[in-house]
Amino acid sequence: xxxRRLALALAFAAAIATGIPxxxxxxxxxxxxMGLNTAPSGGGNGASxxxxxxxxxxxxxxFFPEQVNPNRVAPRQYRRQVVAYKTKEKPGTIVVNPRQHFxxxxxxxxxxxxxxxGVGREGFGWSGAVTVGRKAEWPAWVPPPEMIERERxxxxxxxxxxxxxxxxxxxxxxxxxxxxxxxxxYRIHGTSxxxxxxxxxxxxxxxxLNKDVVDLYNRTRVGARVVVL
Numbered sequence: 001x002x003x004r005r006l007a008l009a010l011a012f013a014a015a016i017a018t019g020i021p022x023x024x025x026x027x028x029x030x031x032x033x034m035g036l037n038t039a040p041s042g043g044g045n046g047a048s049x050x051x052x053x054x055x056x057x058x059x060x061x062x063f064f065p066e067q068v069n070p071n072r073v074a075p076r077q078y079r080r081q082v083v084a085y086k087t088k089e090k091p092g093t094i095v096v097n098p099r100q101h102f103x104x105x106x107x108x109x110x111x112x113x114x115x116x117x118g119v120g121r122e123g124f125g126w127s128g129a130v131t132v133g134r135k136a137e138w139p140a141w142v143p144p145p146e147m148i149e150r151e152r153x154x155x156x157x158x159x160x161x162x163x164x165x166x167x168x169x170x171x172x173x174x175x176x177x178x179x180x181x182x183x184x185x186y187r188i189h190g191t192s193x194x195x196x197x198x199x200x201x202x203x204x205x206x207x208x209l210n211k212d213v214v215d216l217y218n219r220t221r222v223g224a225r226v227v228v229l
Contacts, residue, residue, distance in 0.1 A: 062122035062200045064154075065193050074197040078102075078116020080212050085112035089227060094132075094188070094220065096206055096228040098125060101198045103188070103206065105219055115216065118191065118207040121200045126186070132224045133178030135217060138164030144185055147203060167192050172210040173217040177226060188226070189213060 078101065089095060091108035098119040104112040120126065141162040143151075148158045162168050171190015176183060190210040191197075197209060206228075208216065 063196075064121070065196055065201050068193070068196050068199060068201065070193075070195050072195040074116055074195070078198045080113065080115050080215065082107070082111055083114045084110055085114070086110055087112070089225070092219075092221065092224055094216075094224060094226040096188075096226065098127075098200075098228065103208065103216070105216060113215075113219075115208055115212045116197045118196045118199050118201050120202050120204040124202065124204040125200075126204055127228045128179070130177040130179045130184055130186070130226045130228070132175045132220055132222055132226060133181075133183060134176045134222060135220070136164075136174045136176070137217075138168070138172060139170045139174040139189070140164055141168050141170045166210075169193075171207070171213060173213045175213075175217065175220060175226075188216070 083104075085104055085106065087093075087095060087104075087106055089106050091106050093106045095104040095106065095112070096102075096117070096119075097104070098117075101117050101119060103115045103117045105115070106112050141164075142160070143158045148160075151158050164170070166172075169189075169192055170187065171192060174187045174189040177186045177188065178184060186204050186206070188206045188208065190213040191207040193201075193207075194209050196207065201207075
C-alpha cells in the first residue's frame with residue numbers, strides 16, 4: 001500500500017513538472033500511462049468486450065482496442081531498456097520489429113534502447129523505410145476520412161479533430177512518418193490506452209507508453225531514418 005501511495009505521489013509530481021494539460025480525469029490517465037494500476041486486480045491478462053465474451057490475448061492475435069481489458073499490465077519484457085543490438089543502421093535510426101512488438105533506437109557500438117510497442121492489427125500491418133517528417137508535443141488528432149467511415153460502420157463516431165491532451169489517442173508526443181516527402185499518415189505516438197502495449201491493436205500506427213514516446217522524441221531528430229521490418 002505504501003509503495004502504491006508513493007507511486008501516485010510521484011505521478012502527481014510528474015504531472016505538475018511536465019505541464020500536462022489540466023482536464024477532467026487527467027490524473028487517472030497519467031497514472032495508467034506511467035504503468036501504475038489503481039483499478040481492482042483480476043483478469044489483468046485477458047480481454048473483454050463490454051457485454052460480450054472474454055478473449056484470450058494469444059501472441060500474434062489481433063484485437064480492437066476496446067477488446068483489451070484496461071486492467072491488463074504489459075509484460076516486463078516491454079519495459080524500456082538498453083540491450084545488445086547488432087545492426088548496420090547508423091546511430092539515431094529507429095528500427096521497428098512489429099512481430100516482436102519492439103522498437104529500437106540505435107545507439108551504436110552494438111547497443112540500442114528497446115521499447116515495447118503496440119502495432120497494427122490484422123490487415124493494417126506495413127513495412128519499409130520512412131523518415132521522421134516532423135514532431136509534435138501533445139499533438140491534435142485528425143482521423144483520416146477512411147478511419148472515420150470505418151469506425152462509423154462499427155457504431156463508433158469519431159471526432160473530426162481532437163485537441164492534444166491525456167485522453168487524445170496520440171498521447172504525449174508524435175513522430176510523423178514521411179516517404180518521398182509525403183505524409184504516410186502513419187505515426188509513432190503515445191497512447192491513452194497503455195494496456196494495449198505488446199499487442200496488435202492499431203490501424204497501422206506504432207503506439208508507445210507516453211513516458212517512452214517522450215524519451216524517444218527527445219532523442220530523435222527530424223529527418224531520422226525509420227525502418228519497419
